[in-house]
Amino acid sequence: MKPLSIEGAWLYEPRLHGDGRGVFLEAFQREAFRLATGRPLELAQVNCSVSRRGVVRGVHFADLPPGQAKYVTCVRGAVRDVVVDLRRGSPTYRRWEAVDLDDRDRRAVFLSEGLGHAFQAGTDDATVVYLTTSGYSPDREHGVHPLDPELGITWLPETEPLLSPKDAAAPTIAAAEAQGLLPAYEDCVRYVSSLAPPLSEETP
Numbered sequence: 001m002k003p004l005s006i007e008g009a010w011l012y013e014p015r016l017h018g019d020g021r022g023v024f025l026e027a028f029q030r031e032a033f034r035l036a037t038g039r040p041l042e043l044a045q046v047n048c049s050v051s052r053r054g055v056v057r058g059v060h061f062a063d064l065p066p067g068q069a070k071y072v073t074c075v076r077g078a079v080r081d082v083v084v085d086l087r088r089g090s091p092t093y094r095r096w097e098a099v100d101l102d103d104r105d106r107r108a109v110f111l112s113e114g115l116g117h118a119f120q121a122g123t124d125d126a127t128v129v130y131l132t133t134s135g136y137s138p139d140r141e142h143g144v145h146p147l148d149p150e151l152g153i154t155w156l157p158e159t160e161p162l163l164s165p166k167d168a169a170a171p172t173i174a175a176a177e178a179q180g181l182l183p184a185y186e187d188c189v190r191y192v193s194s195l196a197p198p199l200s201e202e203t204p
Helices: 030-037 173-178 185-194
Strands: 009-012 017-019 022-024 045-051 056-062 070-076 078-085 096-102 108-111 115-121 126-132 141-143
Touching (some): 070 096
């Protein structure tokens, strides 16, 4: 796993083993994940979304604690996956980073609690599977408008963004900050640090 430019986000690039039968890969490795992130992945829910070309889902985030960390991969088609730093006080606050995920390279993205997540489908029937550390809780989940010019996310070229009514009504990042919706960077760092196992439990 390789860290992205935003603290708390990583890219996993699996080794693909292909032959005449097809392809095999290890989509998740617990020990490699722990060594890279310093924490375990405590799975609470597995989500699967299927989207037509152009659909944008996000930018979504959850109240902390417990927040919601996500391990995201695209099992069919292709998407542009975006991590947005929504943590007030973070050195990379309001910065975003995009990674193209598809059913060819089979890459995955992990983002920690407090970070925002969105993606845009680049193909019809783009199928995204994401493992989350907490279950769905509508009262604790929020969004920032994915087309907010202050964020300036570069979505897929020649692909019209299609938003749900909920995402289209989401506030800008400035409005979300003014409303007190965004998490504080220090709170996120403190919470994520609490998830690291004691030194006595770590493998030498």
